[in-house]
Amino acid sequence: MIRSLDLILVAAMICGAVWTFSIKHQAEQSAEEVARLQKLIQAEKEKINLLRADWALLNQPARLQKLAETHAEELQLKPLKSTQIAKEGELPAIRPPEDPENDPIGDLVETKSEKDPLTTGSTRVADE
Amino acid sequence: MKKAFLKGLMGRSKPQSLTLSSSRKARNEQAAARILLVMAGVVLVYAIIAGRLIYYGFSDPKTGSIHRLADRSTSATRPELVDRNGETLAMDIKMASLFAEPHIIVDADEAIELLSTVLPDIEFKSVHKKLTSKAKFVWLKRELTPKQQSRILALGIPGIGFRTENRRFYPGGPTAAHILGQVNVDNVGISGIEKYVDDNGLADLHAAGFARKRELEPVKLAVDLRVQHFIRDALSEAMKRYKAVAAAGIVLNAHTGEIVGMSSLPDYNPNEKTDLRKEKDKFNRISGGVFEMGSTFKAFTTAMALDSGKVSLKSRFDARKPIRIGRFRINDFHGKKRILSVPEVFIYSSNIGTAKMADVVGIDGHQEFLTRIGLLSRLEGFELPEVARPTQPKVWKKVNSITISYGHGISTTPLQTAAAAAALVNGGMLIPPTLFPRTRDEAQRLGKQVVSSATSDKMRYLMRLNVLKGSGKRANVEGFRVGGKTGTAEKVVNGRYSRAKRFNAFLSAFPVDDPQYVVLVIVDEPKPEEGKYYATAGMNAAPTVARIVERSAPLLGVDPTFEPAANAILSSY
Numbered sequence: 137m138i139r140s141l142d143l144i145l146v147a148a149m150i151c152g153a154v155w156t157f158s159i160k161h162q163a164e165q166s167a168e169e170v171a172r173l174q175k176l177i178q179a180e181k182e183k184i185n186l187l188r189a190d191w192a193l194l195n196q197p198a199r200l201q202k203l204a205e206t207h208a209e210e211l212q213l214k215p216l217k218s219t220q221i222a223k224e225g226e227l228p229a230i231r232p233p234e235d236p237e238n239d240p241i242g243d244l245v246e247t248k249s250e251k252d253p254l255t256t257g258s259t260r261v262a263d264e
Numbered sequence: 265m266k267k268a269f270l271k272g273l274m275g276r277s278k279p280q281s282l283t284l285s286s287s288r289k290a291r292n293e294q295a296a297a298r299i300l301l302v303m304a305g306v307v308l309v310y311a312i313i314a315g316r317l318i319y320y321g322f323s324d325p326k327t328g329s330i331h332r333l334a335d336r337s338t339s340a341t342r343p344e345l346v347d348r349n350g351e352t353l354a355m356d357i358k359m360a361s362l363f364a365e366p367h368i369i370v371d372a373d374e375a376i377e378l379l380s381t382v383l384p385d386i387e388f389k390s391v392h393k394k395l396t397s398k399a400k401f402v403w404l405k406r407e408l409t410p411k412q413q414s415r416i417l418a419l420g421i422p423g424i425g426f427r428t429e430n431r432r433f434y435p436g437g438p439t440a441a442h443i444l445g446q447v448n449v450d451n452v453g454i455s456g457i458e459k460y461v462d463d464n465g466l467a468d469l470h471a472a473g474f475a476r477k478r479e480l481e482p483v484k485l486a487v488d489l490r491v492q493h494f495i496r497d498a499l500s501e502a503m504k505r506y507k508a509v510a511a512a513g514i515v516l517n518a519h520t521g522e523i524v525g526m527s528s529l530p531d532y533n534p535n536e537k538t539d540l541r542k543e544k545d546k547f548n549r550i551s552g553g554v555f556e557m558g559s560t561f562k563a564f565t566t567a568m569a570l571d572s573g574k575v576s577l578k579s580r581f582d583a584r585k586p587i588r589i590g591r592f593r594i595n596d597f598h599g600k601k602r603i604l605s606v607p608e609v610f611i612y613s614s615n616i617g618t619a620k621m622a623d624v625v626g627i628d629g630h631q632e633f634l635t636r637i638g639l640l641s642r643l644e645g646f647e648l649p650e651v652a653r654p655t656q657p658k659v660w661k662k663v664n665s666i667t668i669s670y671g672h673g674i675s676t677t678p679l680q681t682a683a684a685a686a687a688l689v690n691g692g693m694l695i696p697p698t699l700f701p702r703t704r705d706e707a708q709r710l711g712k713q714v715v716s717s718a719t720s721d722k723m724r725y726l727m728r729l730n731v732l733k734g735s736g737k738r739a740n741v742e743g744f745r746v747g748g749k750t751g752t753a754e755k756v757v758n759g760r761y762s763r764a765k766r767f768n769a770f771l772s773a774f775p776v777d778d779p780q781y782v783v784l785v786i787v788d789e790p791k792p793e794e795g796k797y798y799a800t801a802g803m804n805a806a807p808t809v810a811r812i813v814e815r816s817a818p819l820l821g822v823d824p825t826f827e828p829a830a831n832a833i834l835s836s837y
Contacts, residue, residue, distance in 0.1 A: 182358050186410065192352040192435035197493035218743035218814060218824045 341430055342451055343461060343480035345444060347489040348524075348701060354444050354458070354534075356451070357433045359407040360426040362416065364395060368423030372396050375421045379404070382415045407431065432458075434534045440492050441531040442548040443485070443523075443648070443699060446538070455540065457485065457699060460647045486522035486701045491515055491816045496527040498811040499785070503529055506790035506804045512549040512678060513785040513808070515816060518686040518773060520707040521695035524781065524820065526550045526679075551643070552650035554675035555786065558753025559801070560685075560771040561671030562618045566610055566726065567688050568633040569621040571719040577606050577726075581617040589663050594619055597752070598735075610726045611734030613750065615670045622669035630665045631656075637684040637714050638694055639676045647699045652677050671753060672761075678769075682784040685771050689724050689747075689779040691717040728776040739772055739806035743824025744817045747779075748772025748809065750801035755789065765789050770805035774813050780822055785809050 193199070204213050345354040369375055372395035380386055383405060394402045404424070408416070413426060432447045434440075445456015453459040461483055499511040512528040528549040532538040540546055547553060569575035583604045587594040596614050609617030622630050634640050634656075642653040654676040657664045667673040679697055687694040693711035702710075715723075727747030730736045735750040751769040754761040769786045773779035785808045792799045817824070 183410070185355070186357055188352065189355060189357050189433055189435060192355070195351070196436055196439070197490050198436070198439060198497070201493070201497065215815075216818065218741055218817070219826070221743070221818055221824050223823055 341480060342432060342447070342453075342458070344482040345457060345461075346482045346484050347487050347492075348484065348522075349488065350484075351489045352435055353440055353485065353487070353489065354432060354434050356430045358428050359431045360410070360413040360428050361406045362404040362408055362413075362424060362426060364402050364404050364424045366395050366397055366399055366402060366423070369395050370422060375424070378419045378421055379416065379424075382412055382419070432534075436489065436493075437535060438531045438533045439489070439496055440487060440527075441534050442528050442550070442650075443487055443492075443526060444534055445648075446534050446540075449537070455650065456648060457483075459649050463649075484701055485699050486517075486524065487526075487699065488524050488816075488819070490819050491812075492525035492527065494812055494815040495525045496529070496531075498808050498815075499527055499529050501811070502785075502787055502790075502804060502808040505793055506787060506799065508787045508790040508804070510545065510549060510788035511786065511808070512553075513783070513812060514550050514678060514682050515812065516682045516686055516697060516782045516784075518690040518779045518782050519695075519704050520702045521683065521686070521697045521710070522702055523697055523699050525816075528553075548648070548650045549678065549786065549788075551646065551648050551677055551679040552652050554652045554654055554677055555767055555769075556672050556675050556753050556756070557678075557681050557769055557771075558671040558751035558767060559613045560681065560749050560751035560769045560784075561669070562610065562613060562751075563688060563723065563727070563749045563771060564634065564637065564639070564684060565618050565622050565630075565669040566606065567715055567719055567723050568625055568630065570606070570722050571633075571715045572625050572629065574624050575606065575621055577722055580605050581609055581614075581620045583609070583614045583616040583620075585616075587616055587619055587666065589666060592663060592667075594666060607726055607729055610749070611730045613670075613735055618669045619666040622665050627660050627662060627665045630668065631660050634668070634674070636694075637687055638696075639680050639684050640674065643677065643680055643683075643696075645696055646679070654680065671751060678784055678786055681769075681771065682782050685773065685784065686779075686782045687714050687720075689720060689727070689773040689776075689782065692720045724773070724776050724779065727773060731772075731776075735800070735802040736770065736772070736806050738802055739770060739809045739813075741774075741810050741814045741817070743826055744813055744822060745775040745777060745825070746772050746783075746809065746813055747774070747776035748783075748806070750806060752800040752802075766799060768799070768801035768805045770801050770809045772806075772809050772813075774817065775822055775825070781816075781820060783809050783812055785812070 207213065342354075342356055344352060344356070347353055364375075366372075372392055375395060376386070376388060376391050379391075380388075386405065391404060394404065408426075416424070417426075430451055432451055434444060441456075443456060445458040445460075446454050447458050448454050453462040495513045495515060499513050502508065503511050510529060512526075514526040515524045516522070517524055528547070530546050532540070532543070532546050538546065549555075570577070580603050583596060583599075584601050586596075594615050596612070596616055598612050598614075600608070600612055600614070604612065604614055604617050606617075606621070608614070609621065625633070631640075640654050640656050643651050654674065656668075656674040660668075664673050683694065683697045692713050692715040693708070694714040695707045695711040724747060727736075727749060728745065729747075730749055731740050731747050736746075736748045739746045739748050749771050751771065753767045753769070754763060755765040755767050756762070757765055767786065767788055768790055769784065772783045774781060774783065785805045787801075787804050787808065790799045790804045793803065796803060
């Protein structure tokens with residue numbers, strides 16, 4: 137009776153110790169994983185930052201103007217004149233479609249808005 | 265359970281003698297009580313541990329340990345600066361710099377050979393000298409791209425390493441140089457908004473060690489990057505076309521005091537460290553320079569006269585003869601030599617007529633008015649550290665009042681001139697200019713009424729008239745109804761006014777029937793354009809304003825109107 141109780145208690149203690157240790161080990165592993173992911177996130181953030189800098193550089197009005205001027209002839213670009221601007225109220229009324237049954241653009245808009253097949257997934261950087 | 269347990273404990277030991285049995289029994293009981301106590305203690309401790317575990321299980325995960333593990337950046341972090349549409353004006357980027365520890369390098373030749381596969385532009389001689397020197401630490405190359413860095417890492421050369429540093433990057437280069445200012449090598453702001461950001465809290469954050477880890481919120485400015493570019497582009501074109509030594513321009517929201525764009529040429533590229541104390545001509549002329557604004561001041565004199573109630577648009581002034589006072593003789597540049605009405609004085613820019621208008625108000629009234637519209641005192645509360653103090657005569661005499669009426673004898677900053685002009689056209693509210701976004705309501709609270717709205721109406725009429733019929737014709741942009749006043753001032757050279765060197769300005773507002781924006785352009789020492797004879801403000805500053813308005817107005821949400829109603833304001837007087 138006593139022996140068996142002892143054995144149970146010892147077994148329980150060993151189990152408890154093993155369990156505690158494994159939890160500790162798991163926690164350490166998780167912490168490592170967190171740190172690793174944190175590093176990855178940091179690296180990603182830095183990359184995003186760099187790309188944003190690149191984006192800002194590429195979208196500088198000064199650069200765009202130069203590009204527009206260089207390709208003005210080729211693309212037939214001209215600066216906007218104030219006389220070319222009109223408000224929506226100044227536009228003539230829209231002509232109704234000649235054949236409401238056959239409206240390819242309208243159909244396209246409807247099918248598009250029903251379901252957007254594009255899905256985005258999370259990305260993961262390959263371990264370096 | 266307890267009894268059985270106690271019995272078990274006692275049953276284990278055999279009674280050795282009866283005499284001892286009673287004391288033994290007592291001892292056993294004592295031991296049992298102790299064991300119970302210990303067990304209770306153990307149970308309690310484990311209960312606490314279990315309780316804590318449950319507590320942690322339910323509470324939110326703390327990030328405290330993560331901060332310790334995440335890598336730390338080395339140099340100071342600064343907030344991103346963005347324009348009113350969220351476009352980046354200045355940001356931090358992490359740059360890796362390559363260093364070597366020569367005492368660890370095994371084979372310098374091999375190291376250089378490997379490095380040159382990634383960095384083809386390194387010089388063999390100088391690097392070899394560095395790598396074979398006795399130094400413990402040498403920089404090989406600052407600011408590598410991330411790609412170069414990973415390729416060098418892959419080479420696996422012993423004795424070289426990287427250090428990442430925050431570097432301030434201005435994607436626009438010189439586009440908004442004077443607004444943004446500069447940072448020094450430690451990424452600390454030394455001028456412009458960069459310095460303002462530091463003076464207002466960032467430095468404290470750095471001192472407390474917070475700013476390194478925390479992601480700083482971007483700082484939003486009132487500036488519109490596109491308009492800023494248009495201003496700078498128009499100014500640089502004007503500099504070239506009129507061979508001017510300097511040019512500056514500002515677009516100010518007339519109702520909120522927000523500076524939508526301001527540029528001063530020559531400027532600098534904030535990505536390269538420029539010592540502005542050495543390159544003095546690159547200072548910010550809009551807020552950091554004072555100038556005799558010339559005939560643009562006639563707008564203020566006229567507004568003062570009209571606001572005093574002693575002069576109306578129908579008043580007439582005799583401009584037939586020059587004014588003689590002491591040894592001075594005041595004459596008109598575009599002399600009409602007849603009696604002029606107030607609108608005529610304004611559009612022909614008559615010095616004589618304007619001086620007589622100022623005379624109606626009197627010397628004290630004149631000084632008081634210019635102080636009231638904020639032209640004579642140093643601009644307070646403006647964000648840029650570069651703010652110059654206007655100068656005025658110590659004692660105002662009659663001759664001072666006369667010359668000041670047409671913009672000579674006092675110097676003020678173009679920024680203050682633009683802010684005062686906004687007050688003349690927006691219904692009479694003087695609103696302190698700012699580089700940060702501000703709503704109309706906030707502006708209303710900050711502003712103070714300096715002229716009546718009736719005076720403001722008349723000034724808008726005069727400014728429009730001047731563009732339609734007077735010296736500002738070249739500032740007209742079809743549909744956007746520009747109104748303004750030219751100013752061609754002679755510059756003081758060796759204590760005398762020079763006929764050859766001019767300081768030109770065009771002070772304008774658009775659309776003039778309900779002005780949204782004030783535009784001021786100054787051109788310093790322009791020469792006549794090729795094939796033309798004059799270099800007056802109407803020939804250079806006015807068309808520069810037109811170029812700015814033409815491109816900015818559609819983006820600033822000003823709709824062009826071509827109805828004759830826009831000109832109705834003219835016929836009402």
